[in-house]
Amino acid sequence: VLLTLPNITIFLRSRDSYLKRVQREENQSNEEIMEVNKNAEKLEPTSDEAINETESLLSKDEQGGDDGIKAKKGSKKEVIVHEPAVLIEGVLFRARYLGSTQLICEGRPTKASRMMQAQEAVARVKVRKILFYFIKISKLSE
Structure with missing residues (x-):
């Protein structure tokens, strides 16, 4: 239904047109998800090492849980780690995630x-996080 007043045009939509619009938006979102999945498949596959590292973290x-948060709030001292493996892991993390945003x-x-x-x-x-989770979900569903 179309109402026309001076300088104003109003469209009154029926319930059917609303349902069609909702269905169209749903289809578009499904298409977008499928497109993201296709793009994720084209990307370089994530190594198992990186997935395991993320899962462990x-x-x-x-x-x-809450205990970890309380412990962090209670302790004000910084702990300096001198283990080479931990230091290298931190450098690799920065290079992988922070360096990729330059x-x-x-x-x-x-x-x-x-x-x-x-x-x-x-x-x-x-x-990157969203794509990682899509890849992880697709691997779990296989």
């Missing part, structure tokens, strides 16, 4: 350009 967080900027960047770069870097990290 996540399981430590889940096991820690963006190019010519000259001295403005506050606005730094903010845009930070937002883009966060978006890249989020996309």
